[in-house]
């Protein structure tokens with residue numbers, strides 16, 4: 400439905416203007432391209448006219464020296480046209496690619512600032528399609544759409560003008576099939592547009608489906624869904640094929656129709672011309688003229704055939720532009736209006752009656768209050784889904800509290816600039832995400848201000864320097880997609896270093912020890928002890944052994960704190976913590 404509306408008949412001029420506004424930095428090249436397009440149109444009737452002149456004057460009454468001269472002139476003009484064409488094609492392609500590079504960067508930068516909640520509600524595949532395919536289509540506005548249409552239309556006007564100026568009767572005769580051509584073009588244009596839209600919908604579906612299933616491959620396999628999912632994929636794939644074939648069908652009908660019509664034009668032209676030459680007392684036609692007009696007819700039909708296609712390309716580009724701009728215009732970032740500069744943070748953290756819901760239906764954090772004194776270690780335990788990770792996301796403002804507030808050193812965290820806040824809180828997450836890049840870049844996360852020295856200092860503190868140096872290339876070792884080349888313990892250590900290079904005064908470890916082998920566990924525990932020292936630390940852990948010495952332990956359940964105290968106090972309380980402890984230590 401939406402797509403139908405987006406591709407409405409009326410071409411949205413403001414959208415075209417907006418796309419064109421991206422050429423402003425390249426105004427000279429843009430104008431040059433237009434100038435070249437116009438020149439090409441103006442020059443196009445010259446060669447057919449020269450051919451006519453040559454035939455009628457130097458061939459019908461032989462004149463070899465002039466014939467040679469005119470051949471040279473024609474050759475020079477041909478060279479000129481080729482040269483102009485070369486620059487025109489190159490420049491329009493260059494413009495298109497440059498503009499989409501700029502739009503794409505703009506879009507991606509914009510996406511990076513969206514609040515996480517946006518991504519919870521938008522399929523990844525759709526966003527990938529926007530950033531990759533849709534933007535690609537915008538490039539066609541330049542290389543195949545707008546400029547070519549301008550060129551084609553100008554050529555049409557110039558050629559028609561020249562034809563009528565030279566011989567209006569012959570022109571009219573040769574243009575008799577024109578109304579049929581316009582009709583055919585119109586039918587074709589509409590048909591092909593519909594199938595193009597279908598094709599693109601199916602491409603988007605394919606993208607989204609594939610993305611989702613590769614990302615969730617573990618679930619597909621774990622639940623033995625391979626066959627069902629394969630069938631669904633087959634259906635989408637099949638629809639994609641059908642839509643494509645339908646568009647091919649339109650072409651396979653339309654092109655021959657145009658061929659036939661142009662042949663009729665030429666036949667009429669030749670018949671009329673010959674009759675005129677033979678029977679007329681003062682014939683306007685001549686052999687040269689007939690050949691000249693045949694060339695003109697070709698010059699008319701070729702752009703006509705392409706115009707339908709190009710209008711579609713343009714329209715597609717504009718539909719894409721509309722979608723991309725809609726995304727660029729979507730403001731869904733966490734408001735970053737804080738003005739209190741967090742040059743130094745002591746690390747007193749206070750959660751004040753906070754509540755939060757992801758969806759607005761359930762309460763993942765339910766009126767929770769908690770105080771952590773600077774430099775102390777707080778441990779959070781609780782069943783999966785009790786809201787531990789959510790609490791951390793609220794502290795780093797990945798998500799915003801619905802009610803209540805969080806204070807650091809007495810200042811509402813919303814009053815800090817977002818980036819400064821996040822730099823003061825080092826987070827080691829449950830799932831370590833590594834980019835397909837070197838170890839250094841994965842630690843630095845593309846922040847050029849972090850020096851190699853800082854990285855090595857941090858990794859020595861963590862105790863990872865030795866293992867990294869043993870990798871081929873050391874810190875330049877490429878970890879490949881999602882860090883598949885490293886063990887889970889090693890990945891975890893890298894995320895420790897990541898958190899530590901900023902030397903944050905607040906440190907959060909989210910189940911940092913839950914998924915590693917026993918060998919790495921000791922390494923991680925030592926690292927944990929070292930990096931939490933002197934920092935306000937929040938440690939979320941499954942293994943109670945890691946948190947026994949925490950200054951405070953809180954037990955969470957359904958977004959609430961249900962128990963709170965030191966290890967000994969909680970054991971004495973004989974509640975949930977005691978039961979968890981008994982279970983784990985008896986094993």
Ligand SMILES: Nc1ncnc2c1ncn2[C@@H]1O[C@H](COP(=O)(O)OP(=O)(O)O)[C@@H](O)[C@H]1O
Nearest residue numbers: 519757758763782783784785786787788789790
């Ligand atoms: N992005 C999300 N969108 C909607 N619900 C979520 C999202 N992330 C987590 N939840 C839900 O919030 C609850 C708390 O999750 P979480 O904080 O991750 O728990 P824990 O870290 O204690 O295992 C769970 O019920 C979970 O399903």
Ligand SMILES: [Mg+2]
Nearest residue numbers: 787788789829
């Ligand atoms: Mg969690």
